[in-house]
Amino acid sequence: MARSCARLVLPGLVLLGLGLLGLGSLAPGAQAGEPEGLSATALAHAATARPSVVRVRWRDGRFGDVSTTRNAIVVRRDGLLLMAGLPPSRRGTFTVLLHDGRELRAKHIASDRETALTLLRVPTTGLVPLPGASAPPAKLTGAVAVPALAAPALGIRLLMITGDGAVATGPVRAHGRHGRYVDAATRTRRRTTGLVGVALAAVDADAGAPLLDGDGRLAGLLVGRKDTLETAAEAVPPGLTVRPTPVEVLAVPASVVRMVWPLLERHGRLPRAGLGVDTRRADEALRQHLGLTTGAHVIQALVPDGPAARQGLKRHDVIVALDARSPAPGTTLHDLLLPYRPRARVIVGVIRAGKRLEIPVVLGERKTP
Numbered sequence: 611m612a613r614s615c616a617r618l619v620l621p622g623l624v625l626l627g628l629g630l631l632g633l634g635s636l637a638p639g640a641q642a643g644e645p646e647g648l649s650a651t652a653l654a655h656a657a658t659a660r661p662s663v664v665r666v667r668w669r670d671g672r673f674g675d676v677s678t679t680r681n682a683i684v685v686r687r688d689g690l691l692l693m694a695g696l697p698p699s700r701r702g703t704f705t706v707l708l709h710d711g712r713e714l715r716a717k718h719i720a721s722d723r724e725t726a727l728t729l730l731r732v733p734t735t736g737l738v739p740l741p742g743a744s745a746p747p748a749k750l751t752g753a754v755a756v757p758a759l760a761a762p763a764l765g766i767r768l769l770m771i772t773g774d775g776a777v778a779t780g781p782v783r784a785h786g787r788h789g790r791y792v793d794a795a796t797r798t799r800r801r802t803t804g805l806v807g808v809a810l811a812a813v814d815a816d817a818g819a820p821l822l823d824g825d826g827r828l829a830g831l832l833v834g835r836k837d838t839l840e841t842a843a844e845a846v847p848p849g850l851t852v853r854p855t856p857v858e859v860l861a862v863p864a865s866v867v868r869m870v871w872p873l874l875e876r877h878g879r880l881p882r883a884g885l886g887v888d889t890r891r892a893d894e895a896l897r898q899h900l901g902l903t904t905g906a907h908v909i910q911a912l913v914p915d916g917p918a919a920r921q922g923l924k925r926h927d928v929i930v931a932l933d934a935r936s937p938a939p940g941t942t943l944h945d946l947l948l949p950y951r952p953r954a955r956v957i958v959g960v961i962r963a964g965k966r967l968e969i970p971v972v973l974g975e976r977k978t979p
């Protein structure tokens with residue numbers, strides 16, 4: 611598959627050159643010169659999404675020559691933008707280049723470190739929201755923001771479109787990438803919750819670009835990469851860019867995007883629910899011993915008088931579900947709790963001494979740095 615993705619690089623130069631001139635000129639029927647692996651439908655989706663993707667430049671407030679560039683998507687017509695990635699520091703300014711050529715100063719609304727998302731606003735209206743970037747209002751009420759955090763299926767091809775019209779396509783390789791990722795704009799390493807891995811020919815400046823599914827709707831936001839990007843060495847005509855061979859890029863799933871940005875706007879942060887426990891992921895041997903095909907988390911310690919302790923959970927209990935939803939292997943307890951808000955009532959499924967118990971718990975608030 612990696613070999614077939616690599617064949618898209620040079621043919622893709624034609625599309626990239628067109629994209630730099632404004633991808634809106636591409637029509638669904640533009641078969642002539644169509645890059646290998648990019649169908650007319652994919653080109654049409656890219657053309658439709660292009661006005662909803664902008665370029666964002668962050669400039670250091672103390673050292674004007676220090677800056678980074680990435681992408682953001684429009685999530686609401688009144689100028690609300692969402693960027694994957696965090697500002698390098700609190701001191702700095704954001705400038706946004708819109709699809710129509712306008713360059714506007716953006717205001718920083720809020721950032722969430724664990725999901726690597728940043729909300730911005732520009733002083734304009736009439737922007738075009740990206741399809742799939744918003745959830746129905748009914749799903750944002752109550753203690754639980756969304757019923758589940760879904761991710762695009764393994765093996766399906768996603769389409770990347772950037773604010774300067776570059777495109778790439780590649781398959782979903784993995785779910786639940788955790789720990790450290792390489793921030794594609796600042797080249798620093800950060801920690802985050804579960805991400806989707808996709809094999810794409812991407813470069814550092816593509817950070818923040820949306821990944822679209824087969825219906826042209828948001829499937830994820832590219833936040834960083836897993837591997838070091840290769841340097842292009844081939845000679846090409848002036849004005850064109852050679853993409854390196856595909857690497858595994860990491861993206862925030864669209865279900866997380868739809869849940870997080872309205873809460874960032876409403877609260878200026880993401881209120882996180884907590885059980886009041888420290889856990890470790892159950893290893894393969896323990897899961898086999900318990901007959902589990904899903905993930906599980908072993909309680910190592912409890913916060914005195916915390917939500918779990920008050921309801922009788924104990925050290926060495928194995929958490930196997932919340933509200934009958936089991937964690938995927940490799941995910942963290944924080945991932946499982948992400949859709950919940952403080953004071954939500956959940957049923958915690960645990961295994962204790964070989965017996966399955968269902969224990970109701972009212973969640974507290976987890977403090978984050």
